[in-house]
Structures are given as C-alpha cells and as structure tokens.
Amino acid sequence: MACIVMALLFAIANSTDASESLQDGTNRNQHIIASNITQQEETSGYESSTLAEEISKELFSGKENTEIVMPENENKKSWHKLENYFSADLRILAYGVAQNPAESNRNPNNDFLEIPHYVTNTEIRPDFYFNSNYLDLSVKPRSTFQYNIWKEGMRDGDTDWNDDWYVNEWIARVKAWNKLFLSYGRENLQWGPSFLYSPSNPFFSDNGRSNNYMEVQGMDFARILFVPHLNWSISLIVNTDEGRNSLPNSEPFEKIYALKVDYTGINGYASLIYSRKDSSQSNKIGFFGGWTASDALLLYTESSVQNGSDAWYPVTDSSLFGASLQQVHQDDDDVTPTILVGGAYTFLNSGTLTLEYLYNGPGYDRDEANLSFSTLKRAADAYDSLMKSAESDSEKEELADSLQEYLSSQNTDPGLRFLRRNYAMLQYYQVNIRNRLAITLRWTQNIDDGSGQFFGLFSYQLGDHWDLFGSGIINAGNKNTEYGSILDYQGMLGLKLSL
Amino acid sequence: MVHKFNRQFLFILEFIFFILIFTFTAQAQVSPKEMLEKADEARGSYEGVEVTVTMESNELGRKQYRVMKVSEKGYNCFLDTLAPSNVKGQRILMRDRNLWYANPGLSKPVPVSPRQKLIGVAVNGDIVSTNYTRDYKIVSTQDSILKGEDCTLMNLEAVDKRTTYDRIKYWISKDRLVGVKGEFYTVSGKMFKSATFEYNNKITVNGKPRDFISKAIITSAIIKDDFTIIDYSKPVQKIIPDALFNVNLLTK
Numbered sequence: 001m002a003c004i005v006m007a008l009l010f011a012i013a014n015s016t017d018a019s020e021s022l023q024d025g026t027n028r029n030q031h032i033i034a035s036n037i038t039q040q041e042e043t044s045g046y047e048s049s050t051l052a053e054e055i056s057k058e059l060f061s062g063k064e065n066t067e068i069v070m071p072e073n074e075n076k077k078s079w080h081k082l083e084n085y086f087s088a089d090l091r092i093l094a095y096g097v098a099q100n101p102a103e104s105n106r107n108p109n110n111d112f113l114e115i116p117h118y119v120t121n122t123e124i125r126p127d128f129y130f131n132s133n134y135l136d137l138s139v140k141p142r143s144t145f146q147y148n149i150w151k152e153g154m155r156d157g158d159t160d161w162n163d164d165w166y167v168n169e170w171i172a173r174v175k176a177w178n179k180l181f182l183s184y185g186r187e188n189l190q191w192g193p194s195f196l197y198s199p200s201n202p203f204f205s206d207n208g209r210s211n212n213y214m215e216v217q218g219m220d221f222a223r224i225l226f227v228p229h230l231n232w233s234i235s236l237i238v239n240t241d242e243g244r245n246s247l248p249n250s251e252p253f254e255k256i257y258a259l260k261v262d263y264t265g266i267n268g269y270a271s272l273i274y275s276r277k278d279s280s281q282s283n284k285i286g287f288f289g290g291w292t293a294s295d296a297l298l299l300y301t302e303s304s305v306q307n308g309s310d311a312w313y314p315v316t317d318s319s320l321f322g323a324s325l326q327q328v329h330q331d332d333d334d335v336t337p338t339i340l341v342g343g344a345y346t347f348l349n350s351g352t353l354t355l356e357y358l359y360n361g362p363g364y365d366r367d368e369a370n371l372s373f374s375t376l377k378r379a380a381d382a383y384d385s386l387m388k389s390a391e392s393d394s395e396k397e398e399l400a401d402s403l404q405e406y407l408s409s410q411n412t413d414p415g416l417r418f419l420r421r422n423y424a425m426l427q428y429y430q431v432n433i434r435n436r437l438a439i440t441l442r443w444t445q446n447i448d449d450g451s452g453q454f455f456g457l458f459s460y461q462l463g464d465h466w467d468l469f470g471s472g473i474i475n476a477g478n479k480n481t482e483y484g485s486i487l488d489y490q491g492m493l494g495l496k497l498s499l
Numbered sequence: 500m501v502h503k504f505n506r507q508f509l510f511i512l513e514f515i516f517f518i519l520i521f522t523f524t525a526q527a528q529v530s531p532k533e534m535l536e537k538a539d540e541a542r543g544s545y546e547g548v549e550v551t552v553t554m555e556s557n558e559l560g561r562k563q564y565r566v567m568k569v570s571e572k573g574y575n576c577f578l579d580t581l582a583p584s585n586v587k588g589q590r591i592l593m594r595d596r597n598l599w600y601a602n603p604g605l606s607k608p609v610p611v612s613p614r615q616k617l618i619g620v621a622v623n624g625d626i627v628s629t630n631y632t633r634d635y636k637i638v639s640t641q642d643s644i645l646k647g648e649d650c651t652l653m654n655l656e657a658v659d660k661r662t663t664y665d666r667i668k669y670w671i672s673k674d675r676l677v678g679v680k681g682e683f684y685t686v687s688g689k690m691f692k693s694a695t696f697e698y699n700n701k702i703t704v705n706g707k708p709r710d711f712i713s714k715a716i717i718t719s720a721i722i723k724d725d726f727t728i729i730d731y732s733k734p735v736q737k738i739i740p741d742a743l744f745n746v747n748l749l750t751k
Binding site: 089091127129138175178179181188190191192193198207208209212213215216225227229230233235262264265266267268269290292293294295296297298300344346348350352431432434435436461464465466467496498499 | 559561562563583585588594595597598603605606609612615660661685740741742744745747748750
C-alpha cells in the first residue's frame with residue numbers, strides 16, 4: 001500500500017515538473033528529467049545554509065514545488081502559473097546636471113542652442129513583460145520631469161519646467177517552432193561590438209553606449225528572425241516609422257528595408273547587413289565581426305559602404321553668410337566607406353582597456369570643415385556686431401530673434417554622428433570593484449582637428465535597490481573644433497532606484 | 500539432486516564473480532580523458548541543462564550576491580540574473596568562446612571576455628565555461644587522496660590562449676567521477692584561485708540518476724579572505740532551443 005502511495009506521489013511530482021518544463025517555453029517533446037529539490041535537500045546532508053541558499057529558497061519558495069494539487073488549491077495554482085508569465089521591473093532615476101556652454105561661433109553667447117546651465121531630471125522607467133511559449137509582449141512607458149535653469153545668454157535667469165509621458169519601446173513577438181520569430185513594435189534595435197559608433201546599423205546613428213544611463217529613443221520595426229541553426233540566423237527588418245527618433249533638419253522619414261545574416265563560430269562571429277531606403281533607393285552594406293583572440297583579448301571591426309551620403313555639407317552660395325548646408329552627395333555613385341577597428345584587453349584585475357579607431361568616410365574633409373567654421377564665424381561676428389549696436393535689451397532680443405529666425409530656416413544639423421573623418425578612442429572599464437563600484441574612463445580624440453573629449457562614469461551600489469551614479473565630460477579644443485564648440489564641461493550626479 | 504544443486508550454485512557464483520570482475524575491470528579502464536568528460540558533465544556540460552545559481556561573494560569584507568538562471572547546452576550557456584533588483588535582467592550569453600553581456604540599461608549586447616569579472620572572485624568563465632575536456636589537455640595524472648577520498652590528480656594545460664586559466668590542477672574522485680577540487684594558475688605560474696566542488700544534486704540522464712554539482716567555493720589565492728560561494732539548485736535536463744543562444748534575442 002505504501003509503495004502504491006509513494007508511486008502515485010512520484011508520478012504527480014514528475015507530471016508537475018514536466019508541465020512546468022513545458023511552460024517555460026523551450027520544447028514540447030521534452031525528454032526529461034526532473035530532480036526534485038525537496039528530495040535533494042533531504043539527501044544532501046547540508047547542515048548549515050549559506051546566505052546564498054537562504055536567498056535562493058526565499059525567492060523560489062512555493063513557485064515550483066507544488067507536488068500535490070488539492071481541488072481547493074487548483075485556482076491558486078492556475079493563478080501561480082499565470083503569474084509566472086508576467087514580470088515587471090521599475091527603475092527610477094533622479095539626477096542633476098551642471099554644464100557650461102562653450103563660448104563659440106557655433107553658439108555665440110549661448111543664444112542659439114540655449115543650453116541650460118543646470119538641469120534636474122526625474123525619470124520613471126517601468127518595464128512590463130509577458131512571456132509565454134508562443135507570444136512575448138513588452139511595453140516600456142516612460143515619464144520624465146525636468147527643471148531647467150539658464151545662466152548664460154539672453155535666457156540668463158530663466159527657468160523652465162516640463163514633463164513628458166511616452167512609450168519608448170513596446171513589442172509583440174510571435175514564436176513559431178522556436179526557430180521563427182515575427183515581431184512588430186517600437187524598439188531600440190542595436191547591434192555590433194563597437195563603442196564609438198555602429199556604422200553597420202542603417203537605422204540608428206547613436207548606439208547608446210556613450211552613457212548607459214541615457215536611453216536611445218525607439219523607432220518602429222517589423223521583424224522576422226529565422227534561426228535555422230545554432231550558428232546561423234537571418235533577419236528581415238523593415239523600419240516602418242521614425243517613432244520617437246527624429247531625423248536631422250526635419251527631413252521626411254523614409255522606410256528602410258534590411259536583410260541581416262549572422263554567423264557565430266567557435267572563436268568569432270560575423271554579420272552582414274544589406275539595407276535600402278524606400279524612396280531614395282540608396283543602398284548600404286554593413287558588416288561587423290569579432291574574434292576572441294584569447295580569454296582576455298577581443299578584436300573586432302564594424303564597417304559600412306554606401307553610395308554617396310545623406311549628410312549635409314557646407315556649400316558656397318549666395319545666402320546671407322556666403323554658404324549653407326546642403327545634401328550635395330546624396331546622388332553620388334562613389335562608394336563611401338566607414339570603418340571601425342577595435343580591440344579590448346581584460347587585465348587580471350578584470351579591468352578592460354579598449355582602443356578603437358574610426359575612419360568616418362562621410363565626415364567633413366579639411367576644406368569642408370574650414371568652410372563650415374568660417375561661415376559660422378561670419379554669422380557669429382554679424383550677431384555680435386548687431387548686439388553691440390543695439391541700444392536696449394528689447395532691441396537686442398528683436399535682433400537676436402530676427403537672426404535666429406533666419407538661421408532656423410537654414411539647415412544647421414549636418415546629420416553626421418561624427419563631424420570629421422579620423423577618430424580614436426581609449427577607454428578603461430572596470431566593474432565590481434570591491435563588489436560595489438563600476439567605472440568607465442574614456443578619451444575620444446578627433447585626429448583631424450585636434451579636439452578631444454574626456455568622459456568618466458561611475459556607479460556605486462548602495463544595497464540591493466539603490467545606485468549612486470555620476471558622469472563627467474570635459475571637452476578640449478578651440479572654438480573651431482568639434483568638441484570645443486558646444487560644451488566646456490558637464491557633470492551629472494544621480495540616484496537610481498531599482499525594484 | 501544435491502549434485503545438481505551444487506552445479507547450479509557454482510554456476511551462479513561464477514556468474515557473479517564474472518560480473519564483478521567485469522565491473523571492476525571496466526571501472527579500472529576509465530581513461531583520464533573519460534574521467535574528465537564525466538567530471539565536466541557533473542559540472543553542467545550536458546546537452547541541455549537548466550539550473551538556478553546563487554552566488555555569494557565576499558571581497559575585502561564587502562558581501563554581494565546574485566541569483567541567476569543558467570541554461571547550458573554543449574558549449575553554449577545563457578545566464579539571466581534574477582536578483583538583486585539593481586542587477587536584475589543582466590544577461591550573459593556564451594556561444595562557444597564568444598561572450599556577450601546585456602542589461603536593461605544597455606541598448607545592445609556588448610562582447611565581453613571570459614576573464615571579465617562576474618562577482619567577487621568569480622569571472623564569467625567560472626560559470627559559463629565548464630568544458631575542461633575541450634579547453635585543456637591532460638599533461639599528467641597521479642593518484643592522490645583528498646579528504647579520505649581516492650582521487651586522480653590531473654595537471655591540465657590550456658590548449659590555447661582562449662581559456663580562462665593557463666593551467667589547472669584538478670582532483671577527480673575515482674569512485675564518483677566528479678571533480679572535487681581545482682587550483683587555477685596564471686601564465687606566470689602563480690596560483691590565482693582555488694575551488695572545491697560538492698555534488699549533492701541529482702540529475703536524471705537517459706533514465707539514470709547522476710551526480711550534479713551543488714556547490715562550488717572559489718577562494719582567492721592572493722587575498723585569502725576573498726571568496727565566492729556558488730550554489731546550484733533545481734537542475735533540470737531539457738531540450739533547449741538554439742534560439743535561446745541567439746544574440747539577436749538577448750536584450751529584453
């Protein structure tokens with residue numbers, strides 16, 4: 001009799017485990033399996049439990065080992081099962097920024113870019129997930145509350161409060177046979193190994209790696225991902241809408257179609273991306289690859305070639321200051337390459353040193369950069385002389401408005417992630433220093449104009465939920481350089497709460 | 500009648516004797532490589548295992564923990580962090596010798612090296628890279644007794660520079676065919692860390708119960724008080740789809 005009871009209990013326990021195995025989405029025809037933790041604990045001979053064991057038991061207690069289902073508990077069990085499909089995260093970031101706008105021709109007296117001196121920001125970032133065997137859903141709504149204070153230029157003494165509510169990302173993904181994934185939604189679709197820039201990505205110019213605490217705005221994509229083999233995958237991607245991302249100079253959005261083929265081998269990986277813009281019919285071929293040279297050394301490259309360029313270049317014309325930005329290379333047949341090569345070495349202390357070189361083919365050459373900055377200088381000089389000739393504050397504001405009105409009708413954003421052609425980056429990165437601290441120290445050098453940027457980032461864990469984080473930027477270079485013309489410095493300090 | 504019974508009894512005895520001899524001979528014939536393969540399996544190198552891993556580390560007096568779900572299939576491993584809250588959602592994917600790291604704050608998966616630190620004394624390679632048979636060659640073996648247990652002490656050397664450690668001294672129990680202790684050395688020949696392993700979990704493979712790792716205690720050889728305890732619980736063998744190891748699906 002006892003044997004029969006034991007056999008029944010064993011059968012129930014096994015069927016419970018088997019059904020749970022089916023739930024978590026891996027495979028129907030499972031060949032299984034199951035080790036019963038209760039049995040293990042009885043036979044394990046553990047006499048003392050570590051903190052880790054206690055945490056583990058607490059986290060998972062009652063979730064998986066429901067051996068016997070009594071009728072009155074059936075609803076509860078169903079609810080537990082359903083509960084397992086849902087998950088959510090919440091991150092709240094509160095931070096302050098202090099920054100000093102550079103006194104430059106690009107932004108004389110800070111009257112054009114109107115960069116606030118102080119910014120306080122609170123961002124509420126909940127993420128909601130539903131994950132089942134056949135369907136994944138996620139939505140990432142965002143709320144931001146920002147308070148700005150100006151200390152430079154015409155807006156000296158101004159303050160401004162604004163709030164923004166939006167959905168930065170959402171996705172619905174259908175899974176078929178664990179090999180085919182069809183999805184639609186707003187995503188921040190990124191790939192590639194590089195830090196500075198991901199030229200192989202035809203959709204996003206910002207790869208989001210400059211500051212991990214800042215989110216890249218999502219765009220709308222329809223995707224089909226086919227995984228025929230462990231080593232291979234093929235993606236068909238359509239960028240259907242610009243979503244929250246905006247194009248430079250209010251350009252109209254163009255759909256982009258892309259085919260991406262990924263291969264992962266034993267010591268390396270490679271991907272090829274072909275993309276085509278819907279209306280302009282311009283083509284781009286992207287590539288990235290990486291090689292695990294040793295347990296400490298990673299080498300990688302990321303590149304693209306395209307016909308012409310959609311960027312805006314300075315062209316001498318009869319406009320007010322003698323030149324304006326125009327898309328003059330859009331229909332060029334010449335192939336423009338962008339090539340990034342990099343390597344990362346991890347020391348025994350786990351710190352990682354990364355070095356990258358970027359050749360940015362669409363960037364300005366010396367003549368184009370000179371024309372761009374000389375035009376800006378003429379505009380800035382004209383602005384200065386007009387301001388000096390003004391006799392009252394109201395007249396100054398009127399003059400500034402009229403010039404701003406003229407300049408706002410001009411194309412001012414070149415649409416280039418990097419303005420010039422040759423860049424280098426050196427970065428040191430280390431996590432879990434004394435189990436608490438993570439740091440990133442980065443120097444980016446514009447080789448062509450000699451300007452550079454130092455970026456430092458740290459985060460310090462204050463328990464299981466709180467992180468203190470901060471970043472600092474110091475730009476070096478004169479007024480007529482890329483890094484010297486916008487900000488002198490920027491400092492940020494904040495707290496992150498994770499639930 | 501008695502004579503017939505004696506003949507039957509003798510036959511049974513001979514049969515039992517034959518079986519015992521065969522069993523002992525078979526066990527004695529387990530080659531060092533086979534021992535290493537079995538020891539790898541017991542640390543997770545099966546064709547499809549899912550296990551909950553809880554790590555507790557002490558580094559210079561500061562404690563930290565992680566709870567992770569780890570899915571392994573051959574040379575591939577997917578690690579999803581479940582707790583604490585401020586690292587929840589961090590993921591590590593190993594595809595052969597390629598590793599990527601993703602977290603909810605990062606917009607894309609970042610390639611990382613096996614040497615990069617995970618928590619405390621443990622590096623990524625300690626959790627995701629369990630296949631010593633592929634990554635190391637057996638240079639020599641010798642008999643050794645560890646805590647009263649007959650062991651084979653194997654001197655392992657990395658087959659190339661892509662492994663987490665340059666050299667490992669690895670004690671494998673002769674009886675249980677599981678690795679019970681390891682000492683890990685750098686290129687310079689210095690012992691970098693040591694680890695002990697316990698196997699109180701069971702996993703059923705093709706209907707047969709097998710020992711499965713339940714705890715690893717990794718201790719720094721440089722700072723003696725620094726350690727990381729890795730607990731493995733709820734191991735389940737299952738068929739894991741290839742797509743789980745696809746980097747395109749790594750970010751949440």
